[in-house]
C-alpha cells in the first residue's frame with residue numbers, strides 16, 4: 001500500500017481499483033450492434049454521508065451552499081457538475097464524485113458536511129458498473145427484485161436493492177439512459193459475472209471508463 | 211408479501227429481516243440485580259404475546275435503506291395494516 005501524499009489525486013487509484021476478473025471486449029450473442037454495454041467506472045470517489053441526529057436540514061443547507069444543489073431526503077439523485085448526491089436511506093446519502101477536480105470536491109465536501117454529519121470514504125468498498133444500451137433494462141431485470149419500468153424506477157431514481165442475491169446501490173441516470181450498480185467490492189465479481197450472463201443473449205460490450 | 215417501506219416504497223418480503231414482536235427495552239437505570247429489574251428483563255427477553263390477530267413487530271430493511279420499521283400485521287391473514295420508520299425520538303410506549 002502506498003502512503004503517497006497524493007493519494008487523493010485521481011489516477012493513482014485506478015490500477016488498484018480495476019478488479020482482476022474484469023475483461024473488456026465483445027461478448028455474448030453475435031448481434032450487431034450489441035444491445036448492452038457494461039462499463040466499469042474507475043474514476044469515482046464515493047462517500048457515505050449521514051446526518052447527525054436532527055441535523056439533516058442543516059446538512060442539506062450546508063451542502064447546497066458548497067455545491068449549489070440540495071440533496072433530497074428520498075431515494076433520488078441530485079446532480080451537479082462532477083458530483084451526485086444519491087439518497088440511500090433516511091438522512092443518508094452517497095456522494096459520488098467523478099472525473100477531474102475530485103481532490104478539490106473531496107475537501108469541499110468534508111468542510112461543508114463534517115460538522116453536521118459522519119463522512120466516510122467508501123470508494124474502495126464498492127465497484128460500480130454502468131449498464132446502457134436498448135436491452136440494459138431487460139438484462140438487469142433478470143437479476144433485480146424491484147420493478148425497473150420507468151413508471152416505478154424513473155430517471156434519477158435510486159434504490160438499495162437485492163441484485164443476484166447481493167445488496168447493491170442501484171440507480172438510473174438522470175437522463176434515464178443508463179443504470180448504475182454499485183456492488184460491495186468483495187461481492188462484485190459475482191455481480192459482474194451475473195450481469196454478463198444476463199446480457200449474453202443481447203450481445204454485449206464490456207469496457208472500462210476512466 | 212410486500213412491505214411498504216416509508217423510505218423505499220413497496221418491496222419484497224425477502225429484503226427484510228424480522229426481529230419479532232416489538233417489545234420496549236426495560237428501564238436500564240437503577241438496581242439491575244433487583245427482583246423487579248430481573249422480572250422486567252425476563253419478560254422483555256423471553257415472553258411473547260403470540261396473538262392470533264393484530265401483532266406489532268420490528269422489521270429491518272436489510273437489503274434496502276437499512277431502517278428499522280414498526281410493522282402492524284394481522285397474523286391470520288398477513289395483511290399489513292401499518293408501517294412506521296422507527297426514529298430516535300420515538301416514545302418508548304409506541305414500541
Ligand SMILES: [Zn+2]
Nearest residue numbers: 215218274275
Ligand atoms: Zn427501506
